[in-house]
Amino acid sequence: MEIGIVGAGIAGLGAAYELRGTDADVTLLEKSRGVGGRAATRRKNGCTYDHGANYVTPDPELEAFMRELGEPAGIDDPVWTFDAEETIEPGEDRDRPSLTYEDGIRRFAKEVLAECDAALETETRVESIAREGERWRVESEERRYGFDALALTPPAPRTAALLADTDWDAAIREELVEAIEAVPYRTILSLVLHYPFELDRPYYALVNTDKGHEISWFSREECKPGHVPDGESLLIVQMAPDWSLERYGEPEEAVAGAAAGLAADLLEEPPLESPDWTDCGRWRHALPDEGANTDVLARAEDDALYFAGDWVVGEGRVAAAFENGRELGERLLQQRDEPL
Ligand SMILES: Cc1cc2nc3c(=O)[nH]c(=O)nc-3n(C[C@H](O)[C@H](O)[C@H](O)COP(=O)(O)OP(=O)(O)OC[C@H]3O[C@@H](n4cnc5c(N)ncnc54)[C@H](O)[C@@H]3O)c2cc1C
Structure with a gap:
């Protein structure tokens, strides 16, 4: 099963970590030059x-x-x-x-990444996603990818914006966008x-x-x-x-x-x-400041679309994002043998 994870912050890495050593073929797509997202470090003047x-x-x-x-x-x-x-x-x-x-603190993300066997594509900003039959098509400026399952981990407003423009003919789409946009x-x-x-x-x-x-x-x-x-x-x-x-x-x-x-x-x-x-x-x-309505988010899983991040649990903490990402990875593993 090919799994795409948009965002290599702590939540995306948590999901990739849970999927390590399995036959899942995982690709992390990250818009920045490195991993870690908001767990960010800079160096200047020593x-x-x-x-x-x-x-x-x-x-x-x-x-x-x-x-x-x-x-x-x-x-x-x-x-x-x-x-x-x-x-x-x-x-x-x-x-x-x-x-x-x-x-x-970015070291934590790097160490988790080192344990994963996922492919990492940095400087890859996902511009659009679309449902094509049983697959998800994901496009950056440079490339087009195809996945059996897709996990979105950018902050809620970015995730909602991606979904708002999605070519995906599902009744749940608008409800999802609304639920994700509602996260303050x-x-x-x-x-x-x-x-x-x-x-x-x-x-x-x-x-x-x-x-x-x-x-x-x-x-x-x-x-x-x-x-x-x-x-x-x-x-x-x-x-x-x-x-x-x-x-x-x-x-x-x-x-x-x-x-x-x-x-x-x-x-x-x-x-x-x-x-x-x-x-x-x-x-x-x-x-x-709050979490998203997880009942609404869970309904997207029928179409192999998943979400993770601090906004899913409503707790802006590295530990919460990591745990939420790992839980998503576990769910993906459980569903691996079932038709998605
Ligand atoms: C100023 C500040 C202080 C904080 N202080 C603490 C603290 O002391 N302790 C603590 O535990 N937590 C703290 N937090 C919160 C913590 O950083 C976050 O809860 C956690 O890092 C969230 O991880 P995440 O993976 O959910 O999201 P993110 O870290 O935001 O990861 C999402 C990733 O998606 C990528 N992305 C976004 N859009 C796209 C796209 N279109 N295509 C591809 N990639 C994309 C982003 O570049 C990013 O790497 C703080 C946050 C901030 C901003």
Whole structure:
């Protein structure tokens, strides 16, 4: 059976992982240059930073899996909280570890990929899908593919857009598009601010708990082993959804300058107003706030069309996306011997 998986983020990789070592012929089609999707890492000027997902909070089973595959790095310093009045306080103890890797969170995706025997086509943006008899035809700008079963894992709005244009004469199509479009998302501008000096604080990160501040998350990449050379600081400042949406198209210089000013105020540390270099992650569809109607999604399986991703479960977490992808892989395996 030929299976196409659109998207090599954590969910798509989870599905491919479950299908490894079987006679399923799996192809991952990924629009970016590499795998991992929103579990993303960049490198610049000797620093490594996770400008999308910051860390994985695995349950014991996933933690064991990550340790079996490679060497994740724990973040030992705590996460504290702040509110609209900028009162900073210790947070609650975490019951799960916070894991990334010395060379960044994208490593997790690379390690899962290394276990898979799927073919990976990067820089392949799927432009359209169509049902042709018992097969799915999938087209990128460059190529046309054919699959017996197709899994869509891009964020819900991208998946809905693909389905809206699909040549697929099924009563369920419109209902599916509606159910997937209904998933609400938060937009996040993630500003990366570098300083040629150390910042001494008793916490790794601050999270805004009353949703009343322009900053929703602030963290120090130097607390992750191997990410930032000694004597430097690299801050990740994730802006609140309204702020991010309003200023989404503004140049990096403007949004980074504003974020640096807000961070300097929050920490009462005026030198933070002037980073020596910056970067910006623009996440239009950063985090789903709810899940899709899975009863509607399941009805597409009659036509060998499947979905996976954090938006399917309504939990914007790497662990949730991975588990959802693996569940999809298991379902595909169960159905492998049945006519699709
Ligand atoms: C700023 C930010 C901070 C976050 N912080 C955390 C955190 O600290 N901890 C945590 O656990 N989670 C966090 N998350 C959430 C976490 O990153 C996601 O829940 C998880 O990575 C989702 O994985 P996914 O595979 O479902 O989707 P994605 O990672 O979005 O993967 C979908 C893939 O599909 C590809 N794609 C899209 N359209 C097409 C197309 N047409 N053709 C081919 N490929 C396509 C994309 O390039 C992408 O690789 C954060 C996310 C963001 C944005």
